[in-house]
Amino acid sequence: MKSSKLSKIISVTLTSISVLIIALLIYITFFGRDAENPGGVFSYNIDKYRKTDPKLIKFNETGSIDTGFLSVSAVTTDLKDQIYVAGDKAVRIFDSAGNLLSEFQLSDSANCMSVSEDDMIYLGIGDHVEVYNMDGKLLNTWKTAGEMSILTSVDAYGDDIFVADAGGRVVLRYDRSGKLIKRIAEPDEYNNIPGLVVPSPHVDLAVARDGLLRVVNPGNHRIEAYTFDGYLEFSWGEPSMTIEGFSGCCNPVNFAIMPNGRFVTCEQGLTRVKIYTEAGEFESVVAGVESFDMKEDMPIPDGRSESGSMVLDVAVDSIGRVLVLxxxxxxxxxFTEINTQESIKEEEI
Amino acid sequence: MPEKDKDKISRRDFISNTIRGVCLLGLGGTLGLVATRTQAGDTVWQIDPNKCIGCGRCADHCVLEISAVKCVHNFAMCGYCKLCTGYFEPQPNALNTGAENQLCPTGAIRRSFVEHPYYEYEIDEELCVGCGKCVVGCNAFGNGSLFLQIRHDVCVNCNECAISVVCPSGAFKRVNASKPYILKGEEGE
Known part of the structure; x- marks a missing residue:
């Protein structure tokens, strides 16, 4: 009797094990391997850096301007807070509320743009600068900056026009007629200037309110301050995937200076827009990676690489609104700073 | 046989014609198959680097024990970054060759100093398993000079490549054997 019971238990156990093994084999064959990534150490994962601490976000998105372009490349503002957008082979000018005021055609696509105090528009197009007036009339075409030149930033400041040449890894200081006055930021051991490290064609510059020229050194993850004579005064910034630093191989790609002297920086890879103090300390986030995230099932659109990376340009207006292209x-x-929004509401009350 | 029955096909003729037809069909099919195979012999599998998303499936779906897919490096495109996101962990402790700082799980990328602040990166194909981790890192921040290719000194050129079946981006395609690689930046040449 006992022997019969034992054999029954063994039989049931063996049958169960067999069924489990068969089920496992079926699972492995049909579901276990197909369409799975190796995962673990074989996967590149920066998801934790894609999440922004909500407490750090001090700006709200308060509006947008549809440029109507098929591709866009640069944005800037003037003293009247008019917004200039370069895209396709044209420039469109909007008022601060986003109404289209005018448009003019260019000889080619512009990478960068700046508007002087006397309403001249300086555009970096390929390897040279073109100067237009407000009616869209071409006033001057400067000679090429160099064989390898790719102009990525221009800033009109008084009688000087500063141009960043990512291809030549140099900043060029011109006068208003296009005469070259000074080459800045080239390697100079004697003056302790390391030179620009430019892995990808993004070097931005602007003159800050302290009168020093700020130039992005993207491969070194910092913003450097130069006198107009080309002396390196100081620099700030450090490489880091965390929110305080500049991520990846070469960031920031673009920046703008707010009326109160703070810096707005844009990064590629981890696409994020942040605020730094005048001294270069991280302060807050304008828009985190989430603001530029793409849904997984969304086809990859123009203006973005397959990796999901995109390059933003940025400008600010006189009331501190951050304009992200x-x-x-x-x-x-x-994007409007939350404090600013509150003060505007209080004024309205 | 009456005159009117002469036009009718006999059962024997019908069967004979049918068998002949089936044989011809079979012969045609065989010739077609042989032609297809011959054509396949002139082509090889390759990855279109502009479609590849570095999902990692190349590493573990190849029929070979170690995948025939390897990372290759286009030196002309490379930025020679000091902080190469294809070489370093996302948040490295230091920018040196310490194993804990390296992104590649098999240590297949060699970093060597060129001149300040530039570094050269080379792939050791013996160690590379084709996971594409470095490819994703390079594409995420850099200019994508690291990318995956099938190495034809290793690939056995299966009729149906096991990786192509699971490739989520349709990056696998047959290319002419006389030009077996698709190099980034040289597609139009």
């Missing part, structure tokens, strides 16, 4: 949406996205 989004190459995927082809729009100028307007």
């Amino acid at each position: 989004d190459p995927v949406q082809k729009s100028v996205r307007i």
Whole structure:
């Protein structure tokens, strides 16, 4: 009797094990391996850096301007807070509310743009600068900056026009007629200037309110301050995937200076827009990676590489609104500081 | 046989014609198959680097024990970054060759100093398993000079490549055997 019971238990156990093994084999064959990534150490994962602490975000998106371009490349503002957008082979000018005021055609696509105090528009087009007036009339075409030149930033400041040449890894200081006055930021051991490290064609510059020229050294993850004579005064910034630093191989790609002297920086790879103090200390986030995220099932749009990376340009207006040029949406996205919003509301009350 | 029955096909003829037809069909099919195979012999599998998303499936779906897919490096495109996101962990402790700082799980990328602040990166194909981790890192921040290719000194050129079946981006395609590689930046040449 006992022997019969034992054999029954063994039989049931063996049958169960067999069924489990068969089920496992079926699972492995049909579901276990197919369409799975190796995962673990074989996967590149920066997801934790894609999440922004909500407490650090001090800006709200309060509007956007549809540029109507098929591709966009640069944004800037003038003293009247008019917004200039370069895209396709044209420039469109909007008022601060986003209404289209005028448009003019260019000889080619512009990488960068600046408007002087006397309403001249300086555009970096390929390897040279073109100067237009407000009516869109071409006034001057400067000679090429160099064989390898790729102009990525221009800033009109008084009688000087500063141009960043990412191809030549140099900043060029011109007068208003296009005469070259000084080459800045080239390697100079004697003056302790390391030179620009430019892995990708993004070097931005602007003159800050302290009168020093700020130049991005993207491969060194910092913003450097130069006198107009080319002396390196100081620099700030450090490489880091965390929110305080500049991520990846070469960031920031673009920046703007707010009326109160703070810096707004844009990064590629981890696409994020942040605020730094005048001294270069991280302060807050304008828009985190989430603001530029793409849904997984969304086809890869123009203006963005397959990796999901995109390059933003940025400008600010006189009331501190941050204007981010989004190459995927082809729009100028307007971010307003929460404190500013509150003060405006109080004034209205 | 009456005159009117002469036009009718006999059962024997019908069967004979049918068999002949089936044989011809079979012969045609065989010739077609041989032609297809011959054509396949003139082509090889390759990855279109502009479609590849570095999902990692190349590493563990190849029929070979170690995948025939390897990372290759286009030196002409490379930025020679000091902080190469294809070489370093996302948040390295230091920018040196310490194993804990390296992104590649098999240590297949060699970093060597060129001149300040530039570094050269080379792939040791013996160690590379084709996971594409470095490819994703390079594409995420850099200019994508690291990319995956099938190495034809290793690939056995299966009729149906096991990786191509699971490739989520349709990056696998047959290319002419006389030009077996698709190099980034040289597609149009």
